[in-house]
Amino acid sequence: MIYMDHSATTPVDKRVLEFMLPYFGKKYGNASSLHSLGQEAKMALEEAREKVAKVINADPSEIYFTSGGTESNNFAIKGVAFADKNRGKHVIATKIEHDCTLNTCKWLEKIGFEVTYLDVDKYGLIDLGDLESSLRDDTIIVSILHANNEIGTVQDMDEIGKIVKESNAYLHTDAVQSVTKLPVDVKKTNLDMLSISSHKIFGPKGVGCLYIRKGVKIDPLVHGGGHERGLRSGTENVAGIVGFGEAMRIGEEERPKVMPRLQKLRDKIIDNVLKIDNTWLNGHPEKRLPINANFSFRFIEGESLVLLLDSKGIAASTGSACSSKSLKPSHVLIGIGLKPEDAHGSLRLTLGKDNTEKDVDYLLEVLPEVVSELRKMSPFKKDYGEFE
Amino acid sequence: MYTQKVVDHFMNPRNKGKLEDYDAVGKVGNPICGDVMYIYIKVNDNKIKNIGWETMGCAAAIATSSMITELAKGKTLEDAEKITKKDIADALDGLPPIKMHCSNLAADGLKKAIENYKNGVKK
Numbered sequence A: 001m002i003y004m005d006h007s008a009t010t011p012v013d014k015r016v017l018e019f020m021l022p023y024f025g026k027k028y029g030n031a032s033s034l035h036s037l038g039q040e041a042k043m044a045l046e047e048a049r050e051k052v053a054k055v056i057n058a059d060p061s062e063i064y065f066t067s068g069g070t071e072s073n074n075f076a077i078k079g080v081a082f083a084d085k086n087r088g089k090h091v092i093a094t095k096i097e098h099d100c101t102l103n104t105c106k107w108l109e110k111i112g113f114e115v116t117y118l119d120v121d122k123y124g125l126i127d128l129g130d131l132e133s134s135l136r137d138d139t140i141i142v143s144i145l146h147a148n149n150e151i152g153t154v155q156d157m158d159e160i161g162k163i164v165k166e167s168n169a170y171l172h173t174d175a176v177q178s179v180t181k182l183p184v185d186v187k188k189t190n191l192d193m194l195s196i197s198s199h200k201i202f203g204p205k206g207v208g209c210l211y212i213r214k215g216v217k218i219d220p221l222v223h224g225g226g227h228e229r230g231l232r233s234g235t236e237n238v239a240g241i242v243g244f245g246e247a248m249r250i251g252e253e254e255r256p257k258v259m260p261r262l263q264k265l266r267d268k269i270i271d272n273v274l275k276i277d278n279t280w281l282n283g284h285p286e287k288r289l290p291i292n293a294n295f296s297f298r299f300i301e302g303e304s305l306v307l308l309l310d311s312k313g314i315a316a317s318t319g320s321a322c323s324s325k326s327l328k329p330s331h332v333l334i335g336i337g338l339k340p341e342d343a344h345g346s347l348r349l350t351l352g353k354d355n356t357e358k359d360v361d362y363l364l365e366v367l368p369e370v371v372s373e374l375r376k377m378s379p380f381k382k383d384y385g386e387f388e
Numbered sequence B: 001m002y003t004q005k006v007v008d009h010f011m012n013p014r015n016k017g018k019l020e021d022y023d024a025v026g027k028v029g030n031p032i033c034g035d036v037m038y039i040y041i042k043v044n045d046n047k048i049k050n051i052g053w054e055t056m057g058c059a060a061a062i063a064t065s066s067m068i069t070e071l072a073k074g075k076t077l078e079d080a081e082k083i084t085k086k087d088i089a090d091a092l093d094g095l096p097p098i099k100m101h102c103s104n105l106a107a108d109g110l111k112k113a114i115e116n117y118k119n120g121v122k123k
Helices: A014-020 A036-056 A069-083 A099-110 A128-134 A157-165 A238-273 A302-311 A331-335 A340-344 A357-377 B004-011 B059-072 B077-081 B085-091 B106-118
Strands: A063-066 A090-094 A114-118 A139-145 A170-174 A193-197 A208-212 A279-281 A292-297 A346-350 B024-030 B035-044 B047-056
Touching (some): A014 A238, A036 A238, A063 A069, A069 A099, A069 A170, A069 A208, A090 A099, A099 A114, A099 A139, A114 A128, A139 A157, A238 A292, A302 A346, A302 A357, A302 B059, A331 A340, A340 A346, B035 B059, B047 B059, B047 B077, B047 B106, B059 B085, B077 B106, B085 B106
Parallel strands (some): A139 A170
Antiparallel strands (some): A063 A208, A193 A208, A279 A292
């Protein structure tokens, strides 16, 4: 199987797995225990915290381990909303956030908060002037996805950071897709909070973290025995956290070598796929993740495309309604202005360090054939006729 | 998610393509929803002599298009009209519940084609 769905998840790096294994059967202590087994676990936990902090230029005391990206985004937004509700009830996000952010915001609206969802242009970028004029005295948090998980568009976080810094609001970013793919520096960008997920960076599933800048006023979501300095209770997932730390270290160390190579492969994919007629690239041509290519193919549907590719040994994904639980096409593709019929025919390819030029050549051999096969079956050849 | 039969009909669709010589066509679905099906029929002696299709849609949409051709071919128009969505799903050993309505359009497409045939409408 040629795996080109790394924005969905990644395999655990062999070195990460090796690093984790002792923490299941041998070094199984509870990091809260006083005995040496417990202290061994505690040390491992703190070592992982240092590794994570180093990658994003934070202090280890500002890293709070969680169960992953979804929890971290919930924690950041709800945590600030609850802690700061007397200061204001206004939240800003974008229309193309990940579902976990959007649904957190929608839930906050139900309990009396007001949310502004910023529009994006056809590439998926927000308008900085729009952000500036949406900020109010009672805005408590701005949450903006650093790199979009579907179309790969990378927001200008440094500029966003400068704007939000001048306001009363905290700035949170979901960096689940960008960490270890792009440089991330919480100080340079003036970030108050940042979410990371381990399984997107060749670490284990079920673990991640929220960076919370010292001094940010936030309530915990999970109350209990006071783990993670009282902000995230529950016995720590030591093996997972240790693996996450190692995955961060390796990912960042190898980034300067891996990402330029993958970007080259991505560009080869884009250049060649765009030779297929009635096809275009979704997302920004330059401001995009080095691993992401997202296309729309008119007159075909994405689920069929993904399943036919799967039968040829290529794993990819789509924003088609048929692939979703809601039967609605991707809100991101609709958000950048695609018509539903063109959102259905989308394909996302996301590369990882194990992908080779040979993989890309095979994809470029198979994909045009599969698209052509589906188009032969489609009633639409040049346009959508009476439906247009 | 899909049964072996759905996968088989999706991977090896039967009687695909527009009929060169057809008497009527039934067009159902909408590109906005992601599924559109055109069912073409050639009628001889009140029976479905030949049937073909063009479909834009998910695997379930393609498999149901393929399956209805097997169910309808050779049947009288009256019998062919009686083929239901459930008949097609059953013949495929079932469809995921979420696909029963949005993608299972073939029975509607065939009914529409037969109706058009009876009314003398070719397009």
